[in-house]
């Protein structure tokens with residue numbers, strides 16, 4: 001179904017901060033996979049799309065919040081690979097769609113709005129079997145895309161890396177991406193996850209369930225900045241500085257927090273000297289739009305961010 005894809009670019013980042021400490025930091029540019037089906041959302045969808053075709057399904061049905069990168073990527077993937085798409089969206093219907101949902105709609109997605117308590121049922125057996133009866137030709141992808149097919153796609157990130165590394169780091173939401181990564185590591189390699197939500201206890205359980213007895217991973221819960229999609233000036237200043245220094249745009253929900261964390265941990269000597277760290281740029285750049293339309297980020301900040309090169 002898909003042409004063999006080239007491995008994504010790995011770039012070395014240079015900074016006196018880590019060369020003095022004998023640390024190498026590289027970034028794997030999964031944000032460059034596709035302008036819309038970006039980063040880990042593509043990795044997680046790939047084998048789900050193949051499974052959907054094999055099962056002769058003509059529709060992809062999934063769940064997400066109104067600004068979700070997963071909803072956005074799945075809608076585009078549906079358009080590109082010939083599936084109808086249905087999104088169960090958490091929250092009220094709004095008269096004017098936000099940019100994430102507007103794009104998804106333009107790519108053909110049909111929406112059903114569900115309130116928070118209904119939304120909580122989204123992975124209940126009973127609810128799912130009702131959905132299967134109601135939409136017999138639909139292939140159901142869980143929230144955030146995390147399932148065993150998703151893990152397989154994420155493991156390929158690690159397989160693609162052809163340099164020796166000690167630590168691989170990514171931002172964590174549902175934990176699917178890091179679980180796939182963990183499965184691709186050898187015993188001398190460690191995965192470091194940075195949860196972007198407050199209260200990472202559920203995430204630890206989730207990752208244990210997905211990866212079994214693997215122990216070569218850890219989460220650092222200190223970099224959520226107050227919770228999911230919470231930002232502050234320190235984070236925004238960091239993202240601007242990172243862009244000025246490396247000409248790579250991060251997103252404010254996931255990869256900004258990830259790189260902020262890595263810089264801080266290097267500064268605090270948390271990595272063994274001589275370590276090579278690979279950070280995954282998991283994409284998510286469409287996420288900026290939600291902050292801009294809600295007025296949570298100053299437009300001139302965002303415009304200046306791009307004007308620095």
Ligand SMILES: *Cc1c(COP(=O)(O)O)cnc(C)c1O
Pocket residue numbers: 039040041069070144146171172173174175176177178251254255282283284285
């Ligand atoms: C969804 C997402 C993540 C988190 O992935 P999980 O598999 O849910 O942990 C990380 N980065 C970006 C850019 C994302 O969109």
